[in-house]
Amino acid sequence: MSSQLTKRALEESLKHLLLQKPLSKITIADITDDCGISRMTFYYHFQDIYDLVEWACEEDAARIIAGNKTADTWQTGLLNMFLALQDNKPFVLNVYHNMSRDQMERIFFPVVHDLVKGVVDEHAAGRHIRERDKDFIANFFAHAFIGTVRDWIARGMNDDPHALVQGIAIISDGAIETALGRLEIPGGYVAGSEGALPDEPAAS
Numbered sequence: 172m173s174s175q176l177t178k179r180a181l182e183e184s185l186k187h188l189l190l191q192k193p194l195s196k197i198t199i200a201d202i203t204d205d206c207g208i209s210r211m212t213f214y215y216h217f218q219d220i221y222d223l224v225e226w227a228c229e230e231d232a233a234r235i236i237a238g239n240k241t242a243d244t245w246q247t248g249l250l251n252m253f254l255a256l257q258d259n260k261p262f263v264l265n266v267y268h269n270m271s272r273d274q275m276e277r278i279f280f281p282v283v284h285d286l287v288k289g290v291v292d293e294h295a296a297g298r299h300i301r302e303r304d305k306d307f308i309a310n311f312f313a314h315a316f317i318g319t320v321r322d323w324i325a326r327g328m329n330d331d332p333h334a335l336v337q338g339i340a341i342i343s344d345g346a347i348e349t350a351l352g353r354l355e356i357p358g359g360y361v362a363g364s365e366g367a368l369p370d371e372p373a374a375s
Contacts, residue, residue: 276317
């Protein structure tokens with residue numbers, strides 16, 4: 172069995188067990204017994220159960236959002252993530268109630284940041300924007316989006332995902348362009364060109 176197939180088998184067993192009992196009550200032995208994989212193999216791929224949970228969530232989210240990271244499609248990517256979470260409601264709620272805020276942030280941030288950064292880069296093309304400023308904008312909106320997702324989960328995931336994404340779009344529409352405009356530096360490096368704009372002006 173390939174490494175990826177082994178990880179998927181462990182993920183499926185974890186999700187199966189989470190329908191039966193809380194994450195805090197599941198052991199590595201439970202998971203390996205369920206899928207017929209040895210404990211040694213588990214530890215070859217993951218440090219502990221929380222490491223498996225983080226990997227599973229990151230992989231699922233990345234796969235769902237893939238292909239929807241542009242200015243025209245990011246809303247579709249975000250909606251798909253909400254819908255997928257809703258489809259796996261028992262699993263998601265179980266994980267949410269057994270993981271810290273920092274762990275949840277660590278799971279979702281890389282994927283959501285990747286989505287937002289793609290949009291920021293697209294809007295910044297041809298403009299005089301420092302990389303650190305583009306990253307700051309992407310970080311800001313990624314944290315806002317993740318906070319919305321986390322609050323939605325805390326409320327039981329009952330709010331309509333379409334309405335939530337529509338609300339996010341209304342607030343965000345034009346905000347990235349506005350932020351880029353305020354952080355743009357007249358003249359100098361053009362985003363997407365060769366070379367890099369120094370973070371600070373060179374000393375004279």
